[in-house]
Amino acid sequence: MRILRFSLSVAVAVFCTVAAADEFGDPTAGEKIYRQCKSCHQIGSAAKHRIGPHLNGIFGRQAASHDGFRYSKGLARVGASGLEWHAETLDAFLENPRAMASGTRMSFKGLKNPQDRRDVIAYLRGFSDSPANIPEADPTATATDHNLDPAIIALKGDPEYGEYLSSDCTTCHQPDGGDDGIPSIVLWPEEDFVVAMHAYKNKDRPNPVMQMMAGRLNAEEIAALAAYFATLDD
Amino acid sequence: MTLDRRTFMGSTAAAAAVLSAPTVKAAGHGKPRVVVVGGGAGGATAARYIAKDSKGDIDVLLIEPSRTYYTCFFSNLYIGGLKDIDDIGHTYGSLAASGVNVVHDWAVGVDRDAKTVSLAGGGFVPYDKLILSPGIDFVEGAVEGWSLAAQNAMPHAYKAGSQSELLKAQIMAMPEGGVFAMVAPPNPYRCPPGPYERVSMVAHVLKETNPTAKIIVADPKPKFSKMSLFQEGWADHYAGMIDWIGEDFGGGNVSVDPDAMTITIDGEETQADVCNVIPAMKAGRIAELAGVTDGNWAPVNGADMSTKADADIYVLGDASAQGDMPKSGFSANSQAKVCANAVRGALTGSKVFPAKFSNTCWSLIAPNDGVKVGATYEATPEKIAKVDGFISQTGESSDVRKATYEESEGWYTGITSDMLG
The missing domain is CATH 1.10.760.10 (Cytochrome c-like domain)
Structure with missing residues (x-):
């Protein structure tokens, strides 16, 4: 109400x-x-x-x-x-x-x-039907920007291993998807999760805590985490 | 669900009968039992993870005297007026709901041969694996003139709850232009940036309510955690208010008189209106009673947090001597997960993954001016050793500092639900 x-x-x-x-x-x-x-x-x-x-x-x-x-x-x-x-x-x-x-x-x-x-x-x-007041715009598709090796994205993660590794994440990130000050990481598409983690690992994304946490995970471990968090219900 | 004593004693007697054969998995009947002493960041996390991940295959019993747990982390924000006391208080109801039997009593002894823990309320609890996470106690005689008997006149407020409320009340009652004195502890101690975050929060509250007041810190150390960040922040926010007297200027040569409310630093006596004495620390007493300490702390193996003295007893968090990790709630929570995984593996044969540890400590210098330090760690045969780390930089923008503070708020919500469910 x-x-x-x-x-x-x-x-x-x-x-x-x-x-x-x-x-x-x-x-x-x-x-x-x-x-x-x-x-x-x-x-x-x-x-x-x-x-x-x-x-x-x-x-x-x-x-x-x-x-x-x-x-x-x-x-x-x-x-x-x-x-x-x-x-x-x-x-x-x-x-x-x-x-x-x-x-x-x-x-x-x-x-x-x-x-x-x-x-x-x-x-x-511009991307909705019959946009009044606005001339028809050319649709421009935006993909998630990254230059990650497709082999890394193709890795199939083991969600069980991911569950164990996830205990390192849940000290800060809430598994029920709640977020205040620290973003939610549940139910992401696996590819986006993998891209984000590698961006931290390679220090392309700025947060030092995440750079440190992602920095010590290898590609299989990141895939495992992605697989696990993609399945979590909120 | 929490047990009252009668129910608890009944279930203990039953469990004792069932568990009389100590070999666990091989016995093929009855469930193995883990007893956890201490419901803080280490103990509550270990209890919850073992109960959750073993899905009922392990009996988990947590012994914790307090019905409400006040987190030490963020207790300085309460002192600074940025949190209410209820914001940092948590009960154990949801932990009980996740399958942990919570018993509110003091553990007063450990019989390592019989593998039992005795309780202040009478009776004993048998265990297959015992996890001690008792936090800290104070070294007697560490500060001349101070003893636990003086903790009402000169609070330590280094176990959160009523001590925090007492210190806060004393600060609010200071006369105009009064003196707040702190005796800082020697290494190693709980929460390395804690005393300095407290100085910051006291300065913040005094700046608002009593701007001519002074803060004196007597410190036995030549330097401290995040020192350049704190000193920069103190100059920016609280210029002229804080006098930090380190080892080089006699900060370690200190005595107090709780009756006269005086503090003497390197021979110079000062009348204080509030005197916050944070003495040298040691492992919580049950670790000593269990005979797993060596000196002030309990040495442990980094791979699983088992003690060097007894392979069936584990010590987590502040009470352990493990190597490079600071004594913090984050560290205890991290160690608890490694320990839970190892204990579960030992009792049920579940897969044991290699130990990985991490820590981050956020501190608040002024509202929305947060800083952080963190590192990752691994277990080596000798100790838990640092792998990689970072620290906030001096001169960061106010946006970065605000984001850091907001991150710490998120972490608080995350870790408390990770511990307690």
């Missing part, structure tokens, strides 16, 4: 701002902002669900309504209670995802700048 009331008031406030400004964002600027999203959310013609669901056709869709994606209980709950994605609801969600859907696995702090949100929403709008 609290969530509903809250999101309603947010939506009203935001609606006023958008209406008052009477402008839509700049999709070109939005594309740049979308770089923060694309490691989890694909968009465009070849887009698939990855860590997060793909965002094609998001406008007008009920939240948490893709059959092929396993949502957090938090997002499923707000979806079931009727939340639909429109400019104003996306704006509120993007400002602070967890304020709108407590328990969402989306480990993103939010976009605090209203112009950034308008721009990225304008960009998203």
Whole structure:
């Protein structure tokens, strides 16, 4: 109940701002902002669900309504209670995802700048049906960027070994998918998990704790962890 | 579910009968039993992992006197006013739900020949494997003039809970421009950055409520954990407030008088309004009673955390002498998982994986100014040896420091649910 009331008031406030400004964002600027999203959310013609669901056709869709994606209980709950994605609801969600859907696995702090949100929403709008106000945009598929050896990605991990190794992860990361300050690592596609861990191992991603933890895992151990965490229920 | 004494004694008697034959797997009847003493970061984790991973094939009994466990980690944030005492208090209900029998009593003796642990409430508990994770006690006579009898006048607040609340209350009652004195401990001790995070948090709370107050630290060491990070932070946030007197300036030559509330550092007496005495430490008493200590700590084998003195007794966390790992909650949790895997293997034949250890210690210098140090470790025949490590850098941006603090919050949630379920 609290969530509903809250999101309603947010939506009203935001609606006023958008209406008052009477402008839509700049999709070109939005594309740049979308770089923060694309490691989890694909968009465009070849887009698939990855860590997060793909965002094609998001406008007008009920939240948490893709059959092929396993949502957090938090997002499923707000979806079931009727939340639909429109400019104003996306704006509120993007400002602070967890304020709108407590328990969402989306480990993103939010976009605090209203112009950034308008721009990225304008960009998203280009990948939905009948986008009003925005000219038809060429779909641009974004893949997860990496140059990892395909042989490493192809390694099949042993989830049982992964379960043992996972005790090193669960000192910080919560196995139920909860996240505050430390992101959720459950139910990721195995490939994304492997890519992320190797990025830490090679010190391409910055966090020193993760560089250290990933640094001592070999490719089989990373594959084992990916296999284990991909199966964990929240 | 926790057991009251009657139920517990009943089940113990039954278990004693069943377990009279000590060979475990070979016996083919009855379940092997692991007794864990101490429900902190080491003991609770070991109990939970053995119960969870053996899926009922091992009886796990945890002996812990407190019904509410207050984490030492984050207790400085309570002192700094950034956490409530309830934020750092945890009960054992969910651990019981994951298959651990939790008994609230003191373990007062270990009979290594009979393989039993005796309890303050009377009776004894038989074990096949005994895991001791008792934390620390203080070395008597370590600080001249101070004894445990003086802990109300001059709190240590190095076991969290009522001592933390007492210290906090004393800080809040300090007169304007008063003096907070700390006696820091010699190495090795629980939580190497702990005293200095505490100084930071005391300075933070005084800066808000009593900005002309002073902090004096008498330290027997010439340097300390994350020293350059803390000193940079103290200069930035609390300029002119903190006087750290290290070994070079007589910080180790210290005595206190709890009746007069004075502290004398290298011959110079100061009247203190609050005096936080953190004495030299040793393994929690049950380790000594079990006869597995050598000097102040219990030497263990890095491969499985078994003691050098007795292959069926394991010591985790602060109480152990293991090598390079700092005495921290993270370390105890890490050691507990290695130990749980080895104990389970020994009792049920499950697969034993090679030991890997890790540690990270986050400290807070001021709100949203967090720093961290961490390392990975491996077991060698001699000790647990450091493999690789990192430390926060001086001059980091406020964004990095804020992210580090937020990470520590996430870690707190993670480790407490990893320990207690």
